[in-house]
Amino acid sequence: MGRVAVVLPPREGFATGAVGAIGLQVAALAGADDVIVGPPPAGASLLPGHEYRPVRPGLWPPGGRGLRYAAAVARALRDIAPAVVEVHNRPDIAHYIARHHPGQKVLLVLHNDPQGMRGADTPALRAGLLARMAVVCVSGWVRQRFVAGLPDSAGRQVGLSPNGVELPPVVPPQSARGRVVLFAGRVVADKGADLFVAACERLRPDHPDWRFEMIGADRFRGDAPVTPFVSALAPRARAAGVEMTGYRPHADVLDAMARAAIVVVPSRWPEPFGLTALEAMAAGAALIAAPTGGLPEVVGDGGILCAPEPVAGLARAIGALVDDVTARDSLAARGRAGAARFSVDHARARRAAQRLAALRGGGG
Structure with a gap:
């Protein structure tokens, strides 16, 4: 399928001493050709075994840190040249990338309630996202929150890509x-x-x-x-x-x-x-x-x-x-x-299928 650029939220850690649930899932489900794009690590070693591209918001464009982070990510994508950009939990950043990289296939992965997110908090904004990119949610509950207020056909466009867990072979009784x-x-x-x-x-x-x-x-x-x-x-x-x-x-x-x-x-x-x-x-x-x-x-x-x-x-x-x-x-x-x-294997397979669907369609 080619390279996938996986974009972390601007405050998400990806280091051994500072990583949250999204970073852990990105690390667990990452493929061999993935490039993780995120903020510079804060004085700790990166999670091992991944290609990581740190980006630092610049002074342009004028605006808040989130906008400047999105611009820095968009600039980094020119060097990575990914087949798909997988943006985690930031509809505004996914929208910025889709708008500034016409033709780029974008997959938005939502881990939280989209109705509380900048760029997805109204039905009109969520419909606009579906017109530009593929959208998947980690649970049916998140999916229901995304499609609320949208036509019934929108439900068929929004995928499900649950989180995964390593199942230890043996546990103490x-x-x-x-x-x-x-x-x-x-x-x-x-x-x-x-x-x-x-x-x-x-x-x-x-x-x-x-x-x-x-x-x-x-x-x-x-x-x-x-x-x-x-x-x-x-x-x-x-x-x-x-x-x-x-x-x-x-x-x-x-x-x-x-x-x-x-x-x-x-x-x-x-x-x-x-x-x-x-x-x-x-x-x-x-x-x-x-x-x-x-x-x-x-x-x-x-x-x-x-x-x-x-x-x-x-x-x-x-x-x-x-x-x-x-x-x-x-x-x-x-x-x-x-x-x-x-299981992690199941979650990886689901995510891979969603990436392929985004590459074949999913806006852009």
């Missing part, structure tokens, strides 16, 4: 795992970090032999700022017996999931996909997740879907698994089977 309930993710209100702490506060008196852990920070990097939310949560977590370990590299998070008995994803906001939940399922943990956004698609019957508010219900759901190793075993087995539907 529940009987060999630590008595640990784990939260892993950004420590922000949207992710329900405070709800996890409140649930643990209720559980700890009756389960003194269990540990409650929280991995994460405000952002996906080691130097993440200590925000007012994190500062306020820390003393509550200590009082509830929750150990806050801060940011950890992705490999450490996966190791923790493989050791934990239970992983909780208590998100308040509608998760567009729910990669943390998928990783927990693949790692053999018993999963409890919120029933919003794309999470029900990913979790299926491989986890317990439980609204995180009121927190008393979340605490009861966790407590029921804490008290029942047989239920945890059964849930973990279903989770592993469900995670296999989202």
